[in-house]
Amino acid sequence: MAGRSSQLGKNGAPMVTFARRTSSGRYVNLSRESLDSEIGSGEFANYTVHIPPTPDNQPMELQPVDASISQRVEEQYVSSSLFTGGYNSVTRAHLMDKVIDSETSHPQMAGAKGSSCAVHGCDGKVMSDERGEDILPCECDFKICRDCYLDAVKTGDGICPGCKELYKNTDLAENAVDHGRGPLPLPLPSNVGMSKMERRLSLMRSANRSMLIKSHSGLMRSQTGDFDHNRWLFETKGTYGYGNAIWPKAGEFGSDNSEKGGGGGEPAEFLNKPWRPLTRKLKIPAAVISPYRLLILIRMVVLGLFLVWRISHPNDDARWLWFMSIVCELWFAFSWLLDQLPKLCPVNRATDLNVLKEKFEIHNPDDNSVKYDLPGVDIFVSTADPEKEPPLVTANTILSILAAEYPVEKLSCYVSDDGGALLTFEAMAEAASFANIWVPFCRKHNIEPRNPESYFALKKDPYKNKVRPDFVKDRRRVKREYDEFKVRINGLPDSIRRRSDAYNAREEIKAMKLQRETAGDELPEPVKVSKATWMADGTHWPGTWMVSSPEHSRGDHAGIIQVMLKPPSDEPLHGTSSESNPIDLAEVDIRLPLLVYVSREKRPGYDHNKKAGAMNALVRASAIMSNGPFILNLDCDHYIYNSEAIREGMCFMMDRGGDRLCYVQFPQRFEGIDPSDRYANHNTVFFDVNMRALDGVQGPVYVGTGCLFRRTALYGFDPPRTKEYHPGCCSCCFGRRKQSSSVASSPEENRALRMGDFNDEEMNLALFPKRFGNSSFLIDSIPVAEFQGRPLADHPAVKNGRPPGALTIPREPLDASTVAEAISVISCWYEDKTEWGNRVGWIYGSVTEDVVTGYRMHNRGWKSVYCVTKRDAFRGTAPINLTDRLHQVLRWATGSVEIFFSRNNALLASPKMKFLQRIAYLNVGIYPFTSIFLIVYCFLPALSLFSGQFIVQTLNVTFLTYLLAITLTLCMLAVLEIKWSGISLEEWWRNEQFWLIGGTSAHLAAVLQGLLKVIAGIEISFTLTSKSVGDENDDEFADLYVIKWSSLMIPPITIMMTNLIAIAVGFSRTIYSTIPQWSRLLGGVFFSFWVLAHLYPFAKGLMGRRGRTPTIVFVWSGLIAITISLLWVAIKPPEGSSGIGGSFQFP
Helix, strand or coil: CCCCCCCCCCCCCCCCCCEECCCCCEEEEEEHHHHHHHHHCCCCCCCCCCCCCCCCCCCCCCCHHHHHHHHHHHHHHHHHHEEEEEECEEEEEECCCCCCCCCCCCCCCCCCCCCCCCCCCCCEEECCCCCEEECCCCCCCCCCCCHHHHHHHHHCCEEECCCEECCHHHHHHHHHHHHHHCCCCCCCCHHHHHCCHHHHHHHHHHHHHHHCCCCCCCEEEECCCCECCCHHHHCCCCCCCCCCCCCCCCCCCCCCCEEEEEHHHHHHHCCCCCCCCCCEECCHHHHHHHHHHHHHHHHHHHHHHHHHHHHCCCCCHHHHHHHHHHHHHHHHHHHHHHHHHHHHCEEEEEECCCHHHHHHHHEEEECCEEEEECCEEEEEEEECCCCCHHHHHHHHHHHHHHHHCCCCHHHEEEECCCEEEEEHHHHHHHHHHHHHHHHHHHEEEECCCCCCCCCHHCCCCCCCCCCCCCCHHHHHHHHHHHHHHHHHHHHHHHHHHHHHHHHHHHHHHHHHHHHHHHCCCCCCCCCCCCCCEEEECCCCCCCCCCCCCCECCEEECCCEEEEEEEECCCCCCCCCCCCCCCCCCCEEECCEEEEEEEEECCCCCCCCHHHHHHHHHHHHHHHHHHCCCEEEEEECCCCCCCCHHHHHHHHHHHHHCCEEEEEECCCEEEECCCCCCCCCCCHHHHHEEEHHHHHHHCCCCCCCCEEEEEEHHHCHHHHHHHHHCCCCCHHHHCCCEEEECCCCCCCCCCCCCCCCCCCCCCCCCCHHHHCCCHHHHHHHHHHHHHHHHCEEECCCCCCCCCCCCCCCCCCCCCHHHHHHHHHCCCCCCCCCCCCECCCCCCCCCCHHHCCCCHHHHHHCCEEEEEEECCCCEEEECCCCCHHHHHHHHHHHHHHHHHHHHCCCCCHHCCCCCCHHHHHHHHHHHHHHHHHHHHHHHEEEEEEEEHHHHCCCCCCCCHHHHHHHHHHHHHHHHHHHHHHCCCCCCCHHHHHHHHHHHHHHHHHHHHHHHHHHHHCCCCCCCCCCCCCCCCCCCCCCCHHHHCCCCCCCHHHHHHHHHHHHHHHHCCCHHHHHHHCHHHHHHHHHHHHHHHHHHHCCHHHHCCCCCCCHHHHHHHHHHHHHHHHHHHHHHHHCCCCCCCCCCCCCCCC
């Protein structure tokens, strides 16, 4: 049982208390003050967890040796506990014996097994190191748990229960060092009583102070011209704050022998290297871009002249037809202009990973160790429904993240399960268990891609360029392990169901037995036992049950956090080559990144804001648990295809001027698309043309996945040095001029965190709770994340930089109070009366929260970058079924309509947004309205053929010349776009076809739904796009031929049938006429074929699989068209003829 503690500590602050019961019946009260000496492994039967207002302001008075062990104890406890809590409920930490039914062996894994204490009557577990090996305090290797060891030291005169000899603390310290933790930290300085975030900030203050020391110092300078504190650390063996930026070598602390080299070799080599940029901007060749811009200008002029001519030459015979065509053509010209103007400045970019490695990896030649100065990255993976988003797909995405080429200790992965399903929870645990062999295998043999499903499905030779002789054996073993892993994942639903049925039957028998005992001779009533869902350790799942019940349904369950893989050690941990291991890992780092399962609290009556709300919950939880200054968000079906992708994105963030980048957007690439890409699923025109073009303005739009964010930009802060720019007369088009005021010379740390509504240089931190909520831990983490996200100050032009080596210190270990605080910030009430979703985090109020979130950042003056890598950074899946594709487009278009009718309309953008960027965002909100004019224009050829009239009086030379010029310029622009973007002509044509298909179906429905929401307040709910898992025995593209009827298909079908019938009517009318009007017929037939050519993929999709469409369908279609044509001629015969057929006579 767990309850809220009402006890107060010595300083009046609430305490976090625990209680443990051993098998011998001994109860141990575990207060937060004595956590170092009392906490251990075991079954926590009775305990209380209370979330204190400031959980970090509770100092642990520890000795150096005990500090290391107590941190391991608490970290292991945290990783083995399931934390739950929320609104009006206590925060519980449920210690789990096992997370999944199968055994877990990795020492970082939750529920990993360990040796039992050898003391009689104790059921505690012996503490283990990073390898999972026992930590034994005595030379006799007597296995003893932490509790019994402390009892022996405190009450047993320090005598080992095994050998009856005295314990030696030095032996314990050496044992800890030998097992991979490295040397114990130096005694803490006087700031030990600070909170975690204050201790981290001490490094920032010290670094900033060192940067202010002037040239009167005789020590060496860095390339910035300022005093180099990093060199001072190495050459004088100095120290400051809590932990050095780079620790001095053992035995050299305080010595003054810098002339011998000591620890100063690395920074001397580091700082004396010539400065090299991390990225390069590759401009489009002038031979391509100059004609491209000239053609845009020519086409604008031709369109203007054509529209003037059309307006001044009406068709007096059919003014209604002429007027409708003129209105549509004016809108099309306006829409084309909005789409084309942002394409005036396309750019390409390239990164240099070798320079990144040189700048941010500090090598120690003595022991060949490497210290990484890279910032931390928190990766978010979101899922909501395990039925539509299969757990195997999500698990493969997680595995690709855990195997990414980035420092393990700097990487954290958070999985958001918005459905709170036990199936997803156990699938993630299985993935963490399989990562024990998959991740080292990828590192050992440099595997690409690192998604096991995609890797083993590759059709190319897997042994190409592999030189290690054991690769074949390792691959065969890992493939077998993965097949078993897939079977376990596929069997999880039945396993959970059988387990729950068994436990529920047991509970029902217990309830019936208890009822018989209490009822006596009375007639018992039927026993009602809730059908709970049970976890592997035999306890209730706190999330959504398979049979919904109060507080256990999709919209009503507690918040859940489970550390699946605890934070790795700071030093590399190499595997072994023992026979018990599946593969030889003697030279491979087996550490795994931090992996956390998160399911935010949901309660009835609260608006949880769908995906945007789930992402904001992850932002807050990650800020407390790892606080990576950068966030990479991925959909559950988008995995890391290029293991270097994070490093590629970091090149932009860490380069000169990178502190003004809010995010780095990667292109979306898809797998499982049919070879012809019938419905333009690859969307290459958007990702390779429009997005590259926007990269030359203010940056690409955020498209929902594959985006590396700067955390402080998500927090709603303005970019650094905002006040150095002020709007000028041309600021909307070409940016802003720098101002030479005192603002530019003010201290950088005072201008790092600003919001637009604060005019003073230093923000009032007292107002932060109103914006970010009442978590002091979250607020304290903000300046830390801002400092860690700065680029290196290794060049005079780098402003707002950080000193080299500042991020080489290890991260703080997790403790129970930290995770309890994370539980509080994912509760449903936390965002009340704050600016989350309004200015802070992902923005609420639109189904396309991604575009709105990116728009808000650009509107504050931030820039973004488009990162196109040689090898695709990420890959995902896309719906190849026609109906699913139309519903996907409908969701996007509906969000665009919502943006147009909201305050996020680009017409209301601030002066900080450039003019062309404003046009691009305006086009995002306007493009669905083109469907109204497009549908009318698609019916115009049929109306022309039915009426015998055309949009112009006659097909004269002027009209045909304008038409030819407009068509040729469009084709030439397409060729040049293909040239500078790298797409193919077929991809461009597929995009044109689906533009008309989507415009006549989903876009029109989106406009109607958007108007309903704005005028009548009717909300439209959308279902998730299904992520299918292909069956090996079925056709890979079987879903392409499935016909699912939808009302969205009605307009395109109507347009096709009408134009087909109109062509038949037009031919009949012309043939039967006394004086055939061939010019009018050709004009109408040409435009009808133009419409039908664009709708061809749609018609092909309606026919289903090739060869399966019955012949009678085509026969009846032809008969119906002929019949309607003859009927129309009979009703309205051609001029100058009498009767059916005119001059035509039947024999």
